[in-house]
Amino acid sequence: MKQExxxxxxxxxxxxxxxxxxxxxxxxxxxxxxxxxxxKAPMTKDxxxxxFCEELVKQELDDTTEYIDIPTEIRDFYKMYRPAPxxxxxxxxxxxxxxxxxxxxxxxxxxxxxxxxxxxxxxxxYAKEQGLKGVTTETGxxxxxxxxxxxCSYFGLDxxxxxxxxxxxxxxxxxxxxxxxxxxxxxxxxxxxAVGRKILEEFPGTNGSLGCAISEAVEAAxxxxxxxxxxxxxLNQVLLHQSVIGLETKTALDKYGEKADIVIGCAGGGSNLGxxxxxxxxxxxxxxxxxxxxxxxxxxxxTLTRGKYAYDYCDTGMVCPLQKMYTLGSGFIPAASHAGxxxxxxxxxxxxxxxxxxxxxxxxxxxxxxxxxxxYFARIEGILPAPESSHAIKVAIDxxxxxxxxxxxKTIVFGLTGTGYFDMMSYEKFHDGKMTDYIPTDAEIEKAxxxxxxx
Amino acid sequence: MKQExxxxxxxxxxxxxxxxxxxxxxxxxxxxxxxxxxxKAPMTKDxxxxxFCEELVKQELDDTTEYIDIPTEIRDFYKMYRPAPxxxxxxxxxxxxxxxxxxxxxxxxxxxxxxxxxxxxxxxxYAKEQGLKGVTTETGxxxxxxxxxxxCSYFGLDxxxxxxxxxxxxxxxxxxxxxxxxxxxxxxxxxxxAVGRKILEEFPGTNGSLGCAISEAVEAAxxxxxxxxxxxxxLNQVLLHQSVIGLETKTALDKYGEKADIVIGCAGGGSNLGxxxxxxxxxxxxxxxxxxxxxxxxxxxxTLTRGKYAYDYCDTGMVCPLQKMYTLGSGFIPAASHAGxxxxxxxxxxxxxxxxxxxxxxxxxxxxxxxxxxxYFARIEGILPAPESSHAIKVAIDxxxxxxxxxxxKTIVFGLTGTGYFDMMSYEKFHDGKMTDYIPTDAEIEKAxxxxxxx
Numbered sequence: 001m002k003q004e005x006x007x008x009x010x011x012x013x014x015x016x017x018x019x020x021x022x023x024x025x026x027x028x029x030x031x032x033x034x035x036x037x038x039x040k041a042p043m044t045k046d047x048x049x050x051x052f053c054e055e056l057v058k059q060e061l062d063d064t065t066e067y068i069d070i071p072t073e074i075r076d077f078y079k080m081y082r083p084a085p086x087x088x089x090x091x092x093x094x095x096x097x098x099x100x101x102x103x104x105x106x107x108x109x110x111x112x113x114x115x116x117x118x119x120x121x122x123x124x125x126y127a128k129e130q131g132l133k134g135v136t137t138e139t140g141x142x143x144x145x146x147x148x149x150x151x152c153s154y155f156g157l158d159x160x161x162x163x164x165x166x167x168x169x170x171x172x173x174x175x176x177x178x179x180x181x182x183x184x185x186x187x188x189x190x191x192x193x194a195v196g197r198k199i200l201e202e203f204p205g206t207n208g209s210l211g212c213a214i215s216e217a218v219e220a221a222x223x224x225x226x227x228x229x230x231x232x233x234x235l236n237q238v239l240l241h242q243s244v245i246g247l248e249t250k251t252a253l254d255k256y257g258e259k260a261d262i263v264i265g266c267a268g269g270g271s272n273l274g275x276x277x278x279x280x281x282x283x284x285x286x287x288x289x290x291x292x293x294x295x296x297x298x299x300x301x302x303t304l305t306r307g308k309y310a311y312d313y314c315d316t317g318m319v320c321p322l323q324k325m326y327t328l329g330s331g332f333i334p335a336a337s338h339a340g341x342x343x344x345x346x347x348x349x350x351x352x353x354x355x356x357x358x359x360x361x362x363x364x365x366x367x368x369x370x371x372x373x374x375x376y377f378a379r380i381e382g383i384l385p386a387p388e389s390s391h392a393i394k395v396a397i398d399x400x401x402x403x404x405x406x407x408x409x410k411t412i413v414f415g416l417t418g419t420g421y422f423d424m425m426s427y428e429k430f431h432d433g434k435m436t437d438y439i440p441t442d443a444e445i446e447k448a449x450x451x452x453x454x455x
Numbered sequence: 456m457k458q459e460x461x462x463x464x465x466x467x468x469x470x471x472x473x474x475x476x477x478x479x480x481x482x483x484x485x486x487x488x489x490x491x492x493x494x495k496a497p498m499t500k501d502x503x504x505x506x507f508c509e510e511l512v513k514q515e516l517d518d519t520t521e522y523i524d525i526p527t528e529i530r531d532f533y534k535m536y537r538p539a540p541x542x543x544x545x546x547x548x549x550x551x552x553x554x555x556x557x558x559x560x561x562x563x564x565x566x567x568x569x570x571x572x573x574x575x576x577x578x579x580x581y582a583k584e585q586g587l588k589g590v591t592t593e594t595g596x597x598x599x600x601x602x603x604x605x606x607c608s609y610f611g612l613d614x615x616x617x618x619x620x621x622x623x624x625x626x627x628x629x630x631x632x633x634x635x636x637x638x639x640x641x642x643x644x645x646x647x648x649a650v651g652r653k654i655l656e657e658f659p660g661t662n663g664s665l666g667c668a669i670s671e672a673v674e675a676a677x678x679x680x681x682x683x684x685x686x687x688x689x690l691n692q693v694l695l696h697q698s699v700i701g702l703e704t705k706t707a708l709d710k711y712g713e714k715a716d717i718v719i720g721c722a723g724g725g726s727n728l729g730x731x732x733x734x735x736x737x738x739x740x741x742x743x744x745x746x747x748x749x750x751x752x753x754x755x756x757x758t759l760t761r762g763k764y765a766y767d768y769c770d771t772g773m774v775c776p777l778q779k780m781y782t783l784g785s786g787f788i789p790a791a792s793h794a795g796x797x798x799x800x801x802x803x804x805x806x807x808x809x810x811x812x813x814x815x816x817x818x819x820x821x822x823x824x825x826x827x828x829x830x831y832f833a834r835i836e837g838i839l840p841a842p843e844s845s846h847a848i849k850v851a852i853d854x855x856x857x858x859x860x861x862x863x864x865k866t867i868v869f870g871l872t873g874t875g876y877f878d879m880m881s882y883e884k885f886h887d888g889k890m891t892d893y894i895p896t897d898a899e900i901e902k903a904x905x906x907x908x909x910x
Contacts (some may be wrong), residue, residue, distance in 0.1 A: 006468045007534040013461045079462040080546070080837050091535070109564050111839045111874075153834040173879035179886050180833055378635055379608040382535050384566045419566075421876040424628035431634050 007090060009252040011083035017247040019070055020240045023274065024063035024350055026282040029357065031063070031236070031349035032324035035311060040455065043321050051218060053228050055126040059237040066282075068240060070122075077121045077154060078244070081110035086252040087416075091380045093400070100403035101258070102396060104416040105249045105276065106383065111177070112147035114341075114386065114418030115272050116232050119241035120144070123230045124151035133226035134158025138188065138213030140167055141340035141388075142174030143418060144232030149181035159183040160227075162190070162216045165208035167340070174422055188213040195219050210343075211330075214315045233269030234314060234323070234348045242275025249413060250279045260291050262399055264414040266391035267295040267304065267362070268341050270348035276415040281354065293360040294399075295351065296391040298370075299439045301334035303327065303347045304355055304362035306445055310452050312346060322453060325352040328440075329448030335438035338367055338426035339387040345448075365394050366437040371430040373397055374420070386418040387426055462545060464707040466538035472702040474525055475695045478729065479518035479805055481737040484812065486518070486691070486804035487779035490766060495910065498776050506673060508683050510581040514692040521737075523695060525577075532576045532609060533699070536565035541707040542871075546835045548855070555858035556713070557851060559871040560704045560731065561838065566632070567602035569796075569841065569873030570727050571687055574696035575599070578685045579606035588681035589613025593643065593668030595622055596795035596843075597629030598873060599687030604636035614638040615682075617645070617671045620663035622795070629877055643668040650674050665798075666785075669770045688724030689769060689778075689803045697730025704868060705734045715746050717854055719869040721846035722750040722759065722817070723796050725803035731870040736809065748815040749854075750806065751846040753825075755893045756789035758782065758802045759810055759817035761900055765907050767801060777908060780807040783895075784903030790893035793822055793881035794842040800903075818850055821892040825849050826885040829875070841873040842881055 024030055033042040048057040059068065070078075089102040107115035127135050134157050139145030145161040152159035161183050168175055168187035178185050188208045189196040193216045199206060206212075221229035232238065253260060263280050265273035273295055283289040295304055304326050313330040314320040327346040328334075334343040347355075354360045367387070374390035376397070377383070385393060396414040403410050420427065429435045479485055488497040503512040514523065525533075544557040562570035582590050589612050594600030600616040607614035616638050623630055623642035633640050643663045644651040648671045654661060661667075669686075676684035687693065708715060718735050720728035728750055738744040750759055759781050768785040769775040782801040783789075789798040802810075809815045822842070829845035831852070832838070840848060851869040858865050875882065884890045 008468070010465045013463070111833070111837055113876075150837060154837075172883065173876070176879040176883045176886065177839060177876075180830055180839060180882055182834060375635055378566070379637060382566055382605060382609075384632060384635060421568075421628070421632075424631040427635055428627065428631045431631065 003256060005088050005256050008085040008087050009256065010085050011248060011252055013079050013083070015251055016075060016078055016083050017070065017244055019067035021243045021247060021278045021282060022062065022065055022068055022240055023243065023278045023281055024236065025066040026285045027353065029353060031353045034321040034323055037313065037318065037322055051222060051229050053123065053126045053130050053132070055129065056123060056237045059240055060235060071125060074122050074125050081117065082244070083248045084109060086249055089381055092377065095380050096397065096400050096404065098400040098404040099407060099409045100400040101409065101411045102400055103253070103411070103413045105245055105413070106416045107245060108383065108416065108419035112143055112150055113421060114143040114147065115242060115245060115275070116144045116147035117150060118244050118275070119232060119238045119271065120147035120151040121154070122241040124148065124155050124157055127228060127230070128155040128157055132157065132228055134160065135228055135230045136160040136162070136217040136221040137230050137232070138162045138210060138217045140164050140210045142167060142171055142422065143341060145183070145185070146174060146177050147232070148230065149178040149183035152183065153181040160220055161185045162188040162213040164188055164210055164213050171422060188216050190216065193219045211315045215319055218319065233271040234346065236350065238271045239274035239278070239348060239350055242271050243278040245272065245275040245415065246278040246280060249276065258411055260413045261410040262292045262294065262412045264294045264296060264392050264396050264399070264412065266342060266388050266415070266417065267297050267347065267351065268344045268388065270351040272415050272417045274348055274351055281359070284359065294395055295355065295360060295362040296395045297362060297364050298337055298339055298342050298391065299364040299366045299437065300337050301328070301343050302364040303345065305364045308449050308452070309352060309356050311455065312452055314346060323349055325349050326355065328445055329451055331451050332445070332448035338423065338429070338435070339370070339391065341388040342391065363395055365391055366439070368430070368435050368437050370394050371427070371435060383416065384420045385416060386420045387423055389415070389417040392416070458711060460543050460711050463540040463542050464711065465540050466703060466707055468534050468538070470706055471530060471533055471538050472525065472699055474522040476698045476702060476733045476737060477517065477520055477523055477695055478698065478733045478736055479691065480521040481740045482808065484808060486808045489776040489778055492768065492773065492777055506677060506684050508578065508581045508585050508587070510584065511578060511692045514695055515690060526580060529577050529580050536572065537699070538703045539564060541704055544836055547832065550835050551852065551855050551859065553855040553859040554862060554864045555855045556864065556866045557855055558708070558866070558868045560700055560868070561871045562700060563838065563871065563874035567598055567605055568876060569598040569602065570697060570700060570730070571599045571602035572605060573699050573730070574687060574693045574726065575602035575606040576609070577696040579603065579610050579612055582683060582685070583610040583612055587612065587683055589615065590683055590685045591615040591617070591672040591676040592685050592687070593617045593665060593672045595619050595665045597622060597626055597877065598796060600638070600640070601629060601632050602687070603685065604633040604638035607638065608636040615675055616640045617643040617668040619643055619665055619668050620661070626877060643671050645671065648674045666770045670774055673774065688726035689801065691805065693726045694729035694733070694803060694805055697726050698733040700727065700730040700870065701733040701735060704731065713866055715868045716865040717747045717749065717867045719749045719751060719847050719851050719854070719867065721797060721843050721870070721872065722752050722802065722806065723843065724799045724801070725806045727870050727872045729803055729806055736814065739814065749850055750810065750815060750817040751850045752817060752819050753792055753794055753797050753846065754819040754821045755792050755895065756783065756798050757819040758800065760819045763904050763907070764807060764811050766910065767907055769801060778804055780804050781810060783900055784906055786906050787900070787903035793878065793884070793890070794825070794846065796843040797846065820846055820849050821894070823885070823890050823892050826882070826890060828852055838871065839875045840871060841875045842878055844870070844872040847871070
């Protein structure tokens with residue numbers, strides 16, 4: 001007999017995953033390797049270790065080990081905010097009048113406000129294990145920087161965050177959260193690095209960009225004894241750590257005899273979506289399920305739906321390795337959007353490969369429709385979602401309404417990656433009717449794609 | 456054999472309390488009744504019903520029923536964010552090197568960011584049951600207004616919030632959260648009420664005050680067909696609803712065979728502390744425990760530690776009923792403080808009576824010492840606490856350090872009422888060394904107390 005399903009399924013701490021699942025190990029066609037931008041040869045372990053922590057490089061390159069143990073120290077930290085609840089959206093189902101069952105995995109119940117902490121604590125742990133003094137990183141919207149600050153504070157590591165200047169100025173509260181956790185936050189471009197000084201000389205009034213902040217963070221890490229650079233998305237290692245999201249979700253569903261028919265997540269660099277779908281996709285790849293997967297991206301930055309599958313630079317500054325991925329071109333500058341976490345020109349290689357094989361779908365949505373869904377959801381389910389997360393809400397509602405038409409009792413699962421407390425300026429624009437949608441023209445996309453590196 | 460205690464004790468939804476505990480029913484010496492400010496006679500049910508919802512008036516006046524059932528509709532809403540976790544502060548204990556066991560009940564995992572939602576949803580429910588169209592209220596720091604907006608949105612009630620003008624302008628994000636939940640938010644004083652217009656005429660440039668906002672909200676409620684006024688603290692009904700905090704805490708401790716030796720909470724109007732201690736104090740009043748209770752208040756607004764136990768007005772405007780309570784005088788204007796939720800001249804009558812009988816202790820702490828404790832706690836336990844909640848953290852740490860000296864293995868429980876995401880401006884002042892402490896002089900307090908109403 002099936003148990004009655006509660007509003008929130010909380011696993012016990014004993015049920016917290018003991019190992020991450022490495023989705024690449026289940027893929028017949030592996031994601032293509034990272035290439036050295038100069039030699040175009042696959043990046044070696046030694047090359048990568050100059051920038052990244054050794055253990056993380058190992059994880060980055062490992063596409064055969066199915067499960068990788070989560071060290072006890074990381075699990076202990078996870079216990080402070082995990083297992084995260086899997087919430088049955090009873091109120092939303094009722095309001096929509098849908099026969100579908102809707103579940104969402106809520107990753108917002110920690111101070112970083114998002115899932116980013118899952119990888120931040122892992123990366124900080126391995127840095128500490130390696131005997132490093134500290135790490136550097138960049139942050140745009142600020143969630144990753146906050147998560148990393150918390151993780152470094154826990155392990156007593158120094159944390160240097162390069163924050164895109166316009167964010168630094170527009171989001172002073174994000175900056176203060178990082179300072180509370182002892183991080184030093186530098187507006188980028190800055191005079192603390194050669195690349196920063198060069199950019200400031202060329203463009204004196206610039207507001208900075210993620211590409212520039214990455215360059216500064218990498219330079220700072222490689223120039224300092226005992227420092228490495230860490231990144232919050234796109235990389236394989238990040239997807240590996242984020243698989244804790246999917247593993248908990250699947251355990252919770254299994255516990256109540258539920259089977260996901262559709263899994264939905266927002267996709268910027270792909271860290272959340274890659275983590276959420278990992279165990280479900282692994283089953284599908286083994287022929288044990290016919291679950292459907294939907295990546296949701298902003299219409300203003302339609303990487304999967306309108307991009308090209310090709311080798312490209314991961315950063316705007318073109319100093320990082322080349323990655324084979326769906327991309328709009330590293331020169332594509334997404335329109336200013338209220339979901340800063342999804343403004344990335346590329347997509348992590350694992351998801352790109354799965355999408356290319358037709359194992360995953362993608363959909364793009366406009367931001368005003370996203371904020372409509374966000375406000376609707378907040379009023380019904382209580383939680384105030386981040387704009388990024390609300391992309392998944394929008395499509396989950398769409399799918400539930402389709403079920404209403406067809407009468408199908410599908411089980412829909414989506415990832416609610418975080419809260420919108422630091423995004424109220426965007427909500428204000430929405431309330432005041434001042435939010436606009438921007439969809440790039442074909443010509444704009446073609447122009448950026450024309451600059452892809454040649455082979 | 457004792458079970459191993461997890462980091463977070465989550466009760467199941469079935470363990471959610473089915474009834475609130477009415478602490479007054481256990482008290483030999485009842486809190487004194489509210490008095491009509493004109494006749495000085497106890498307020499009758501009819502008089503109170505002109506301003507408040509009928510069922511809430513019943514609860515307000517009931518000091519004999521020990522347990523009052525929580526309606527199913529309220530429990531269903533509670534299930535969206537409750538039971539709240541009782542967290543064992545393993546990391547903090549280790550860092551302090553104390554033999555004490557420290558637990559905290561965390562009420563910040565909901566969008567209002569605090570415990571206020573526990574009473575907001577109850578008050579909105581009874582308003583809906585009575586067939587009302589809407590409710591009015593005032594808000595200072597904004598947590599109560601946010602909670603009430605969420606509750607009204609859930610039940611489809613109109614919600615009019617009068618927000619102290621300086622908060623309205625300084626905390627635009629709080630305002631936007633309320634708008635997201637469909638509330639109308641008016642900066643007070645406003646031209647929408649007679650009292651507001653009068654004040655604006657007298658003091659054209661005024662930034663408003665809580666007293667003024669209360670007056671406007673009461674006028675708005677009584678002037679509109681189908682509206683009533685609701686309040687987020689001080690009242691008996693609020694303490695009743697907030698007892699869900701204490702009940703869950705006690706159930707969680709009982710489950711693991713733990714017994715609280717000290718229970719600590721911050722105290723402004725007393726809603727959180729009154730709710731947290733309710734079942735523990737009820738046991739003490741029945742001679743079943745010798746638990747110690749500590750109310751923590753700001754040194755800038757030392758109601759219990761330096762005030763007087765007397766009948767006084769609940770509001771600065773002196774239009775509300777008289778309440779016997781510890782008070783600094785309704786004319787006492789607390790210094791601008793970063794814990795806006797604790798800037799209240801009085802204390803709920805139940806806690807005042809218990810304190811007067813020596814059943815509860817009180818301590819006042821300076822705000823810089825509170826922010827030091829807050830930052831220390833955030834770095835160790837992850838959660839970024841609200842300034843209000845951090846008053847309890849400060850004293851919990853003090854008590855744990857005493858145990859370190861004496862070697863006593865006491866069990867310390869404190870209430871972590873909320874998160875500080877909307878208080879980063881205060882954290883910034885603290886980080887920049889710009890935060891000051893203000894302790895009122897004896898002369899200032901005597902002056903305000905000299906104006907207590909005479910009998």
